[in-house]
Amino acid sequence: MKKADAVPFVSARGISKSFAGIEVLRDVDLDLAKGEIHALLGENGAGKSTFAKILAGIHLPTRGTLSLDGRTIEVSSPVAAQKLGITLIHQEPISFPDLSVAENLVLGRSEDGWFSRVPWAEMTIEAQRSMDLLGVHIDVARPMRGLSIADQQMVEIARALASDSRLIIMDEPTAPLTPREVETLFGIARRLRDEGRTIVFISHRLEEVRALCDRVTIFRDGDKVATDTIGNLSDVDIIRLMIGRPLKEYIHKHSAEIGEVALEVQGLTLPGVFHDISFSVRRGEIVGLGGLVGAGRTDVARAIFGVVPATGGVVKVDGKAVHIDEPEEAIALGIALVPEDRAAAGIFRTLPVEQNITAAVPDRIAPTGVIRRAIERSLAQDSVAKLRIRLASLNQPIGELSGGNQQKAILARWLLVDPSILILDEPTRGIDIGVKAEFYDMIGELASQGKAILLISSEMPELLALCDRVLVMAEGRLTAEIARSEASQERIMSAAVPRVEAAA
Numbered sequence: 141m142k143k144a145d146a147v148p149f150v151s152a153r154g155i156s157k158s159f160a161g162i163e164v165l166r167d168v169d170l171d172l173a174k175g176e177i178h179a180l181l182g183e184n185g186a187g188k189s190t191f192a193k194i195l196a197g198i199h200l201p202t203r204g205t206l207s208l209d210g211r212t213i214e215v216s217s218p219v220a221a222q223k224l225g226i227t228l229i230h231q232e233p234i235s236f237p238d239l240s241v242a243e244n245l246v247l248g249r250s251e252d253g254w255f256s257r258v259p260w261a262e263m264t265i266e267a268q269r270s271m272d273l274l275g276v277h278i279d280v281a282r283p284m285r286g287l288s289i290a291d292q293q294m295v296e297i298a299r300a301l302a303s304d305s306r307l308i309i310m311d312e313p314t315a316p317l318t319p320r321e322v323e324t325l326f327g328i329a330r331r332l333r334d335e336g337r338t339i340v341f342i343s344h345r346l347e348e349v350r351a352l353c354d355r356v357t358i359f360r361d362g363d364k365v366a367t368d369t370i371g372n373l374s375d376v377d378i379i380r381l382m383i384g385r386p387l388k389e390y391i392h393k394h395s396a397e398i399g400e401v402a403l404e405v406q407g408l409t410l411p412g413v414f415h416d417i418s419f420s421v422r423r424g425e426i427v428g429l430g431g432l433v434g435a436g437r438t439d440v441a442r443a444i445f446g447v448v449p450a451t452g453g454v455v456k457v458d459g460k461a462v463h464i465d466e467p468e469e470a471i472a473l474g475i476a477l478v479p480e481d482r483a484a485a486g487i488f489r490t491l492p493v494e495q496n497i498t499a500a501v502p503d504r505i506a507p508t509g510v511i512r513r514a515i516e517r518s519l520a521q522d523s524v525a526k527l528r529i530r531l532a533s534l535n536q537p538i539g540e541l542s543g544g545n546q547q548k549a550i551l552a553r554w555l556l557v558d559p560s561i562l563i564l565d566e567p568t569r570g571i572d573i574g575v576k577a578e579f580y581d582m583i584g585e586l587a588s589q590g591k592a593i594l595l596i597s598s599e600m601p602e603l604l605a606l607c608d609r610v611l612v613m614a615e616g617r618l619t620a621e622i623a624r625s626e627a628s629q630e631r632i633m634s635a636a637v638p639r640v641e642a643a644a
């Protein structure tokens with residue numbers, strides 16, 4: 141056991157926060173010790189990110205006080221937070237795409253929040269050292285634009301490390317990382333803890349919280365409902381505290397009748413990205429596409445959907461070869477893609493939730509060309525209820541929703557399209573445990589309506605529970621096709637890990 145410090149390192153007392161009169165955090169008391177990794181858990185919209193942003197000076201609390209080492213502090217801005225040694229690694233990485241990785245790394249670190257006074261050579265060397273420390277191989281002279289989400293996240297983490305923070309808050313940092321990158325990050329987090337720093341870790345993955353964290357605080361609907369040593373709580377305890385109702389158990393895939401081949405790809409190739417990809421998906425079938433982040437799964441999905449078309453190979457829909465050069469053409473053929481990077485792809489941040497949900501079905505909300513508000517409202521209302529989207533009103537700009545609730549709204553948009561072929565890219569990333577089961581039910585139901593579903597997922601339990609077959613990709617190639625009866629975590633993993641050159 142750790143010895144309890146007399147004065148906690150960080151102490152929050154009576155923290156409340158309202159947005160437009162709606163209270164999203166209520167009287168939160170929370171102590172963080174020096175040298176602990178403290179998890180924040182809770183459903184989508186429970187208030188985790190809001191609390192993190194208050195610690196980091198992005199939001200001011202409506203009421204309540206914060207103290208550091210026993211002294212009351214005003215964290216009135218991110219710069220003030222930085223001076224106090226507090227860094228937040230955002231749920232959605234914020235970066236300057238046209239600046240180099242090195243410039244992004246040092247941004248906001250100097251007194252005046254600008255980097256131009258740091259000599260270029262020194263900055264580059266220091267930036268490279270931070271990346272090396274993380275064990276990440278990214279050229280720091282290249283621009284941020286075009287980096288994968290995983291790499292952007294690593295740059296964010298390196299930035300926090302470089303600024304010598306005493307309190308580092310990581311808001312869902314692991315979602316886009318490969319298992320190896322997660323291990324690297326955990327190694328770094330433990331080392332920082334052992335140096336006496338404090339880490340707040342937000343994640344929807346209980347296994348990760350168990351592997352990394354010393355204590356956990358659970359939020360429900362803006363209230364802090366518990367703080368305890370992780371070892372004192374079972375998964376069932378945690379889930380009960382989080383959702384306040386029994387978890388709906390996802391038993392099994394709905395038994396759908398498997399029909400004709402709806403989508404087939406043969407020898408699909410985009411040089412340098414993926415090679416010779418062949419598979420098919422039948423009506424009523426859920427085909428999983430597993431593999432590590434970066435294996436090329438998203439690229440294959442984007443090629444089929446016409447975002448970046450393949451240069452070789454054939455795509456067939458209902459047995460007929462088709463040319464899809466634009467997403468519009470894919471949609472016309474009955475294909476929908478729910479992209480991985482939902483925050484970047486097609487979210488209209490300042491538009492109401494309702495319009496975001498119905499954006500892909502203009503013909504349903506405006507059958508005569510004029511928008512029928514009542515139809516728009518009722519479609520949006522149904523989606524909100526089905527996916528338990530937490531919001532103040534359907535008129536609220538979607539950008540004000542919590543990360544997970546934005547995800548759900550974009551998911552809802554594509555579920556409304558009623559496609560015959562549905563490609564889902566990491567659909568449950570960032571979605572809380574209480575809603576996952578509902579979502580799996582919906583997918584199962586879509587399959588039993590005869591839709592062909594391609595499910596890209598890095599979550600093994602998801603692939604194993606839902607899919608009739610699991611395809612696996614590694615380094616741009618298909619490495620396995622595993623029948624439901626044969627599928628196991630080990631088989632998927634061993635096909636997902638890139639092979640070391642046999643001759644080496």
Ligand SMILES: Nc1ncnc2c1ncn2[C@@H]1O[C@H](COP(=O)(O)OP(=O)(O)OP(=O)(O)O)[C@@H](O)[C@H]1O
Nearest residue numbers: 159164184185186187188189190540541542543544
């Ligand atoms: N700028 C804002 N304006 C209005 N409401 C907001 C704003 N930011 C957050 N909220 C609301 O505060 C509540 C808590 O959101 P928060 O982002 O803290 O949730 P979270 O626990 O981080 O959820 P998730 O797991 O989905 O990331 C939500 O209902 C959200 O809609």
Ligand SMILES: [Mg+2]
Nearest residue numbers: 189231542543
């Ligand atoms: Mg959040």
